[in-house]
Amino acid sequence: MQISMKNRTGYFGDYGGQFIPEILKPALRELETAYTKLKKDQHFQQRFRNELRDYAGRPTPLYYAENLTHHYGRGKIYLKREDLNHTGAHKINNAIGQILIAQAMQKTRIIAETGAGQHGVATATVAARAGLECCIYMGAEDMQRQFPNVQRMRLLGARVRSVDSGTATLKDATNEALRDWLVNVGTTHYIIGSVVGPHPFPTIVRDFQKIIGEETYRQIFEKEQRLPDYIIACVGGGSNAIGIFTPFLKEPSVNLIGVEAAGKGLDSGKHAATLGRGSVGIFHGMKTYILQNKDGQIQLPYSLSAGLDYPGVGPEHSFLYDSKRVDYHSVTDAEALSAVRQLCRLEGIIPALESAHALAFLNYLMPQTAQNDIIVVNLSGRGDKDMSTYINHLCQPQGELS
């Protein structure tokens, strides 16, 4: 399949662009210029790879989940263990890459938004190491449900600023981070946490995350001497999904599946299924699918998972959705929670609630697979941060985890 990715700078088909206030234009141009140069700089690329290896702990294993496979009685399920990265999720890949750009641009201050707190922790981590001032914006609601990550960011020396506006979740944290950037545009680099926002962010974050797919590609050939048949990843903004999908986009035999958060159900009105139920709009600097009402106001998304609770999606996903190269589905909170329990019991791995959405889709996919199909699930993060949610939702009346 031939996919024409860009017909205009900063666009994936019809999606993307730079819908931002004029004040940010010079900063985005500076970033684009710096990144274009660094991308071709062997020294920079080598340093990025070295840091991923020595600091983040890459490559992450591609693990054959034998018990999970036996549970479904068919196929062969592999887990890409992004949960084993330093700081507990794939987010560190992007944070390492972007801090190197920030240093090359001689910025003295770092800001970021965070939902589940994984990107905030990753950013606080690399900022601490670079000796840069760091301010993380996080919705008040998310601070409550992901409290261990708030404590981690503070321990790492970041300021965590609580955002009370709107729904007090990821979208509002992103608004506040953008406002901070408008004020401090000269000194500050904004490390966006997903493949969202104005150009060149969706491309930069994709480039730093595609290491997930590159490793998977190599590892599956080492283990199986062939391409996988299915790759599944959860999609909020969509960075772990783009990361694992990218090297496989040119392989038409590989079925790529993105799983959005259906919250309390697609028909409940309480979900974050942007591609499943959204429509095209302009939000956070990009043209993409968003959740909105008939007047073009952004609608409140809902997911128990703070990392998927976002009313937009990366513009490249919108393009891949329209072009049908990737199939997008969704699973509910309850399905994700039962996938958490299943992976804990069968494989001894506590997954992040976000990643559990990808795992939960196995219930739909496996009955349709052939006996010898190979399935890769991107296990984008670990579940430590979700313990309070798991205790609340997976608890028996007598107080024991079921």
Add this chain to the structure above:
Amino acid sequence: MSQKLTRLLERYKQQHRKCLSLFVTAGFPERDATVDIICQAADEGIDFIELGVPFSDPVADGPVIQRASQRALANGIGLQDVLEMVTDIRRSTEIPIILMGYLNPFHVMGMDAFFTRAKTAGVDGLIIPDWPLEESQSCQAQLQAADLDLIHLIAPNTPPARIREINHISSAFIYCVAYTGVTGQDNHPTPEAIKFFDFLNCTLTHPWIIGFGVKTRQDFRLYTQYSDGVIIGSAFIALLEQTPLHSRKSAVRTFITGLR
């Protein structure tokens, strides 16, 4: 191009009169407050109105206008309601009206449909802060056909070559943001800002008006030493927010007459 705005600004330039304009969030503080506020502002000598279309995620705005936007949305205001307000206002006054809004609500109505309806309602121009040059270019012809001025923004960090480019495609006037930041911050122009304003006077061929952080008579006098006028937003919204309905009319009068 809307001749009305251009002619007004040209006349002022000849008379050495500085332009004083107000930003008002449509449907704030109450759903039906806006028409009265604007008609009164026109009577009190305000030169043009920037009418804010409420949006759920106004990233370029500070807390005061964010709150006003939220309240207007809670009052049930959509783009269609804003256009109806303009139609109502046009029964009483010809004061130029520029709609200020984030792109998405316009995009959802459909840009062509929006331009037509805005013009029919009596809108003269548009300010869309998240629609920079590169993205708005494709709609130039439609804007011209609809006879609407798209007012472009520049900021102290906009590079000189880009300022010339914006000047080249602009009509009516150019909106200069006083500082890099969001609306309603406390601000006093730095020596660099003043150098920037001087540069604008040497470079721009259109009138230019300063907004962001302009709050008082002192600000009006200070900024109009350089520019052709100012837009006052957050300070006026804060006044509306703090004033009870029964004394609004006199408070608005005192505020406006105290500015010039």
